[in-house]
Amino acid sequence: MDWSKTKTIFIIVFAILNLFLYTLYLDKYARANVQKYDEGTIEERLIEDDITYPDDLPQEVESLPYISAREFQYAMSEYAVPEGSIREVVEGNVLNVFLNNPVPISDAETAEEVQAFVDTYIPNSEEYVLWDINTTLNQATYFQVIDEVDDRPLYYSEEGRLIVSWDDEDNEIFGYSQTMLTDIDPGDQEKSLSSAEEAIQNLYQGKALQIGTEITSVELGYSSYSVLTQAQGDIYTFVPTWRIQAELADGTTEEYFVNAVGGGVIQLPPPQPAGQ
Numbered sequence: 001m002d003w004s005k006t007k008t009i010f011i012i013v014f015a016i017l018n019l020f021l022y023t024l025y026l027d028k029y030a031r032a033n034v035q036k037y038d039e040g041t042i043e044e045r046l047i048e049d050d051i052t053y054p055d056d057l058p059q060e061v062e063s064l065p066y067i068s069a070r071e072f073q074y075a076m077s078e079y080a081v082p083e084g085s086i087r088e089v090v091e092g093n094v095l096n097v098f099l100n101n102p103v104p105i106s107d108a109e110t111a112e113e114v115q116a117f118v119d120t121y122i123p124n125s126e127e128y129v130l131w132d133i134n135t136t137l138n139q140a141t142y143f144q145v146i147d148e149v150d151d152r153p154l155y156y157s158e159e160g161r162l163i164v165s166w167d168d169e170d171n172e173i174f175g176y177s178q179t180m181l182t183d184i185d186p187g188d189q190e191k192s193l194s195s196a197e198e199a200i201q202n203l204y205q206g207k208a209l210q211i212g213t214e215i216t217s218v219e220l221g222y223s224s225y226s227v228l229t230q231a232q233g234d235i236y237t238f239v240p241t242w243r244i245q246a247e248l249a250d251g252t253t254e255e256y257f258v259n260a261v262g263g264g265v266i267q268l269p270p271p272q273p274a275g276q
Contacts, residue, residue: 042201042204042205045204046200046201046204049204049209049211049212050211050212050213050249051204051209051211051212051213051214051215052213052214052215053197053200053214053215053218054215054216054217054218057195057196057197057218058196058218058219058220059195059196061193061220062192062193063190063191063192063193064149064152064190064191064193064220064240064260065149065186065187065188065189065190065191066186066187066189066191066225066237066238066239066240066261067146067148067149067184067185067186067187067222067237067238068184068185068187068235068236068237068238069159069160069181069182069183069184069185069235069236069238070181070182070183070233070234070235070236071092071093071159071179071180071181071182071233071234071236072093072179072180072181072182073092073093073233074089074092074093074094074095075089075092075093076092079095079123080123081095081097082097082099082121084099084100084101085097085098085099085100085175086098086100093159093179094177094178094179095177095178095179096175096176096177097175097176097177097178098174098175099173099174099175102167102170102172102173102174103117103121103172103173104171104172105117105166105171105172105173106171109133109135111130111133111140114130114133114140114164114166114173115130117164117173118142118162118164122162122176122178124180127144127145127147127180128142128143128144128145128162129142129143129145129151129153130142131143131153135168137165138165138166138167138168139163139164139165139166140163140164141161141162141163142161142162142163142164143155143156143157143160143161143162144157144160144161144162144180144181146184146186146222146238147184148184148186149186149222152220152221152222153221153222154181154221154222154223154224154238155221155222155223155241155243155257155268156223156224156268156269157181157222157223157224157238158179159179159180159181159224159236160179160180160181161177161178161179162176162177162178162179163176163177163178164176165177181236191240191261192261193220193240193260193261194242194258194260194261194263196218196220196242198263199218199242199244199258199260199263200215200218200244202258202263202264202265203244203256203258203265206265208256208265209246210248210249211249212248212249213246213247213248213249213254214246214247215244215245215246216245216246216247216253217244217245218242218243218244218245219242219243220240220241220242220243220260221240221241221243222238222239222240222241223238223239223241223257223259223266223268224236224237224238225237225238225239239259239260239261239262240259240260240261241257241258241259241260241266242257242258242259242260243255243256243257244256244257244258
C-alpha cells in the first residue's frame, strides 16, 4: 500500500468535508441574519413610509378567551317594546318595532338625542354601544357589547345589533330593528394575544397600509369566527380582534381588523341597513 498516496487522499477528503460544513454554516448564518434583519427593520420601514401610530397603544391585555353565544329568539318571548308600538318579528331572531307615536328629535347627527331615545325606550340598551350615525340612510347603528369580557364590542355582528331610524324631514324617530345574543359563554381557556403593535406590523407586512397612513386609534373587541348549526339554534363563536382606525394621506379614513389570536387580517363587511 502506498501510504503517501493514502495520506494525500485523506487530506483531500477532509478538506472537502470541512469546506462543505463551513458552507453549510455560512448559509445558516446568512439566513438567520436575514431573518433578524427583516424583523429588526419593520419599524424602520414604517418610518420610511411615513406610517405613524400613537405612543399610548393598548398594553394591558395579554389574553382573552373565544366566546360563544346563541341568538335571542324574540318569537319565543314576550320581549318588551314601547307602549303603543307595532311589533314585528322576522325569522324569530330579528325584532322590528314601529312607533305609533314617533319621538321628536332636533339633531340626530349629534348622537345625544338618539342615545337618549335608546336609553329611554329600548330594553337592555346598556348592552349596546354606538358605532355609526349615517345621515344618508338616517340610521344610527349600535353593536352589542359583552359584559363577560369587560364590555368589549362585537364588530359588525348582525346577531348583536341595534339600528335606530328617523325621518329627517319631520325630525322624528319612527322605529328600530334589534338582534341580540344570549347564553354567552366565554369558556375557560384564554388565548395569548398579539400586541397592538404586532397587529399594525401584520397589516404593514400584508401591504394593507398605504404610505403616509396615520394610525389614529387601536382597540380590542370581538369578531365573528364560526357558526355551528344545531336544531335548537345556531351557536356563534367570536374571536378576539384588534380594530385599527387610520387616516390616509389623502384625508380619507379607513378601518382594519386583525385576528388577535392568529394574526391574520380580517375582512369585515359593513352591516346591512334595517329591512335589507
